[in-house]
Amino acid sequence: MMNNENLILLDAAEAARRLSKVRACMSADGIGSALIRDFANIYYLTGRVFDGYVCIDMEREPKYFVRRPMHLCGENVVSISKPENMAEHIITDDAFALELDTLSYSAVQRLCRAFGIVSARNVSGALRRARSVKTPEEVATMREDGVKHVHVYSLVPKLYRDGMTDVELQVEIERVSRLEGGLGQFRIAGDSMELFMGNVLAGENADAPSPYDFAMGGAGADPSLPVGADGTVIRPGMSVMVDMNGNFNGYMTDMTRTFALGSLPQKALDAHQASIDICRVLEKMAAPGVEAKVLYEEAHRIAVERGLEQYFMGHRQHAGFIGHGVGIQVNELPVISPRSRDILQEGNVIALEPKFVIPGTGAVGIENTYVLTAGEGLKSLTNAPEQIIYFAE
Amino acid sequence: MMNNENLILLDAAEAARRLSKVRACMSADGIGSALIRDFANIYYLTGRVFDGYVCIDMEREPKYFVRRPMHLCGENVVSISKPENMAEHIITDDAFALELDTLSYSAVQRLCRAFGIVSARNVSGALRRARSVKTPEEVATMREDGVKHVHVYSLVPKLYRDGMTDVELQVEIERVSRLEGGLGQFRIAGDSMELFMGNVLAGENADAPSPYDFAMGGAGADPSLPVGADGTVIRPGMSVMVDMNGNFNGYMTDMTRTFALGSLPQKALDAHQASIDICRVLEKMAAPGVEAKVLYEEAHRIAVERGLEQYFMGHRQHAGFIGHGVGIQVNELPVISPRSRDILQEGNVIALEPKFVIPGTGAVGIENTYVLTAGEGLKSLTNAPEQIIYFAE
Numbered sequence: 001m002m003n004n005e006n007l008i009l010l011d012a013a014e015a016a017r018r019l020s021k022v023r024a025c026m027s028a029d030g031i032g033s034a035l036i037r038d039f040a041n042i043y044y045l046t047g048r049v050f051d052g053y054v055c056i057d058m059e060r061e062p063k064y065f066v067r068r069p070m071h072l073c074g075e076n077v078v079s080i081s082k083p084e085n086m087a088e089h090i091i092t093d094d095a096f097a098l099e100l101d102t103l104s105y106s107a108v109q110r111l112c113r114a115f116g117i118v119s120a121r122n123v124s125g126a127l128r129r130a131r132s133v134k135t136p137e138e139v140a141t142m143r144e145d146g147v148k149h150v151h152v153y154s155l156v157p158k159l160y161r162d163g164m165t166d167v168e169l170q171v172e173i174e175r176v177s178r179l180e181g182g183l184g185q186f187r188i189a190g191d192s193m194e195l196f197m198g199n200v201l202a203g204e205n206a207d208a209p210s211p212y213d214f215a216m217g218g219a220g221a222d223p224s225l226p227v228g229a230d231g232t233v234i235r236p237g238m239s240v241m242v243d244m245n246g247n248f249n250g251y252m253t254d255m256t257r258t259f260a261l262g263s264l265p266q267k268a269l270d271a272h273q274a275s276i277d278i279c280r281v282l283e284k285m286a287a288p289g290v291e292a293k294v295l296y297e298e299a300h301r302i303a304v305e306r307g308l309e310q311y312f313m314g315h316r317q318h319a320g321f322i323g324h325g326v327g328i329q330v331n332e333l334p335v336i337s338p339r340s341r342d343i344l345q346e347g348n349v350i351a352l353e354p355k356f357v358i359p360g361t362g363a364v365g366i367e368n369t370y371v372l373t374a375g376e377g378l379k380s381l382t383n384a385p386e387q388i389i390y391f392a393e
Numbered sequence: 394m395m396n397n398e399n400l401i402l403l404d405a406a407e408a409a410r411r412l413s414k415v416r417a418c419m420s421a422d423g424i425g426s427a428l429i430r431d432f433a434n435i436y437y438l439t440g441r442v443f444d445g446y447v448c449i450d451m452e453r454e455p456k457y458f459v460r461r462p463m464h465l466c467g468e469n470v471v472s473i474s475k476p477e478n479m480a481e482h483i484i485t486d487d488a489f490a491l492e493l494d495t496l497s498y499s500a501v502q503r504l505c506r507a508f509g510i511v512s513a514r515n516v517s518g519a520l521r522r523a524r525s526v527k528t529p530e531e532v533a534t535m536r537e538d539g540v541k542h543v544h545v546y547s548l549v550p551k552l553y554r555d556g557m558t559d560v561e562l563q564v565e566i567e568r569v570s571r572l573e574g575g576l577g578q579f580r581i582a583g584d585s586m587e588l589f590m591g592n593v594l595a596g597e598n599a600d601a602p603s604p605y606d607f608a609m610g611g612a613g614a615d616p617s618l619p620v621g622a623d624g625t626v627i628r629p630g631m632s633v634m635v636d637m638n639g640n641f642n643g644y645m646t647d648m649t650r651t652f653a654l655g656s657l658p659q660k661a662l663d664a665h666q667a668s669i670d671i672c673r674v675l676e677k678m679a680a681p682g683v684e685a686k687v688l689y690e691e692a693h694r695i696a697v698e699r700g701l702e703q704y705f706m707g708h709r710q711h712a713g714f715i716g717h718g719v720g721i722q723v724n725e726l727p728v729i730s731p732r733s734r735d736i737l738q739e740g741n742v743i744a745l746e747p748k749f750v751i752p753g754t755g756a757v758g759i760e761n762t763y764v765l766t767a768g769e770g771l772k773s774l775t776n777a778p779e780q781i782i783y784f785a786e
Contacts, residue, residue: 039584048619051606105498106494175564175568178560181614209461211462221574223436223440224642224643225442226443226462249615317464
């Protein structure tokens with residue numbers, strides 16, 4: 001007995017809103033139709049992940065090609081066993097596009113052969129831009145996510161035990177996060193990053209450079225995953241930066257708070273305050289139409305003004321950004337970096353993470369996830385105390 | 394102060410063994426030189442993950458192009474800031490290859506432009522074949538992994554509490570796995586699967602079809618990650634299948650055991666015994682030179698003979714394989730499926746998972762990870778009791 005289930009989980013109005021945003025971005029790129037395969041994009045368009053494709057064009061309703069699971073149904077749902085089955089259903093003219101930034105070269109070759117074409121346009125950028133401006137429903141979903149994320153962080157001081165390592169503390173945070181409904185999955189676009197549920201950085205380990213494109217590093221517990229907690233025992237005088245996964249509903253909020261054991265040197269306290277101050281300034285400065293790079297420049301200017309430049313966004317190795325879009329994936333548009341060409345738009349959801357690494361102490365600073373409003377700058381979705389939180393000795 | 398660190402973490406003899414296997418597979422595919430980017434392949438060749446490329450040809454020592462972290466050094470290590478920097482260092486003739494199965498179409502286009510070529514051969518298959526035959530050092534690493542994996546499973550009965558959901562049980566298993574040194578990261582090749590640390594399937598949820606290419610499904614806790622535990626309360630008469638991540642050192646073992654609360658119907662007990670019996674038969678039948686599909690056929694034959702065909706590898710949705718290679722990633726060669734063309738080789742490490750889904754009860758069966766020996770068939774790396782383990786009521 002197979003119980004059929006409607007493929008589309010979004011309500012009709014929300015699905016139409018997302019579709020019309022995607023179409024507008026496709027049109028701006030000269031794309032007339034596109035076949036979508038990336039799980040994050042399929043989730044965006046339908047509200048669920050399935051193994052298959054969504055075909056979008058400018059006029060007709062989308063078509064949903066489903067390989068698995070086989071019990072999904074609805075209007076315009078076509079069951080396929082292989083990509084070649086789609087050829088008779090889609091029109092592949094000069095304006096046809098595929099997700100060239102995420103599909104493998106071999107996958108694109110196979111699709112082109114199946115459709116009798118030699119190349120396709122690239123729809124990856126259009127989807128990325130469409131997804132960077134969240135709908136009110138998406139913002140509401142992320143707001144709920146932020147509430148849970150904040151709750152998990154409020155439990156962190158109770159999880160600390162004398163003599164704990166960074167890994168042990170992280171494991172206890174993972175546990176409470178999962179018990180609060182955290183899905184664990186850390187969705188990252190592209191192939192330049194790997195991470196398991198987030199980062200807890202204690203003391204000098206924050207200064208260990210990692211291969212990945214994260215704001216902070218950490219040596220990690222194994223050379224197969226060289227990032228984050230490395231087994232450092234948490235000792236007095238160390239900062240402990242907690243930057244853990246907040247994916248409770250398919251959307252992610254990104255949030256960092258700094259904890260510490262014992263007292264930290266004045267330089268670390270100053271840097272932490274600088275991080276908070278930078279957030280306050282950028283929250284007001286951000287507005288639709290502002291260049292993303294201007295936010296980076298202002299953050300950098302404040303760091304320099306306070307004599308903290310050498311610790312800004314790392315010490316042995318520096319990250320090249322202080323913020324990034326976040327949503328279904330942790331690295332969405334806009335990018336807040338010196339060479340970013342992104343222009344802020346109402347509905348962007350942006351994580352700001354102006355952080356510092358102080359030798360001998362560790363990482364300090366905060367990260368919040370914000371939604372960009374029309375008239376009130378950035379509004380935080382991760383409302384929790386921002387001062388350093390001290391573990392009971 | 395930047396402390397430099399040698400890039401190569403493998404000992405010289407082991408690095409040479411792996412290189413010579415890769416070269417032999419490249420040569421068989423008519424490939425003269427290749428640029429390797431995939432993290433799993435970089436880890437295989439060097440013993441660490443870094444952001445960059447490894448260039449292999451038939452005569453010269455490999456070259457290591459490192460973008461990040463910047464403190465890695467050693468012979469033939471070249472620092473790059475972008476792929477274009479490699480052009481002057483490599484020879485891209487007709488026999489030059491890239492990993493076309495994992496690099497995105499856009500990434501391949503960019504590399505081809507940088508090197509002034511229009512296309513490249515595909516080295517993905519050569520790497521996959523080379524990695525499918527483990528070196529003795531890799532087998533030793535996986536053996537250590539299996540010991541830890543087995544230890545974690547031995548703790549599962551103590552983690553069960555009356556009234557627990559499948560998610561809650563899974564979270565406690567995740568915790569003990571992580572505290573035993575589990576890295577959490579579940580490395581999967583390709584874009585057809587997503588999973589967070591493994592699967593715990595209780596009762597009827599085992600029969601919920603998933604979009605992913607795993608042996609078993611499960612509805613999952615959210616449509617953004619529709620696989621595995623879904624919040625089912627564990628009740629008497631349910632089986633609880635535990636198939637959790639065993640990545641303690643960069644290599645994965647794959648292992649499943651079935652737990653239960655109260656008594657299970659005879660059909661479920663028979664199916665569980667059939668799974669064990671299938672493993673016993675295949676352990677002896679497997680030998681270098683045997684076709685992988687023959688193992689599938691024999692497993693299927695036993696399932697049919699015992700009247701269990703409709704429950705074999707799923708009930709509402711059936712998986713098309715009963716085993717797979719495993720190593721750095723969970724889905725390596727050989728594939729044990731009816732249409733597999735793979736021939737078993739000494740040194741293959743293979744997970745066998747002949748499982749059944751019994752309506753009203755749940756999933757039963759076992760999974761072990763084995764190394765294929767020259768004269769003694771498959772030797773298990775996951776040596777733990779295989780009978781159903783009953784939770785204390």
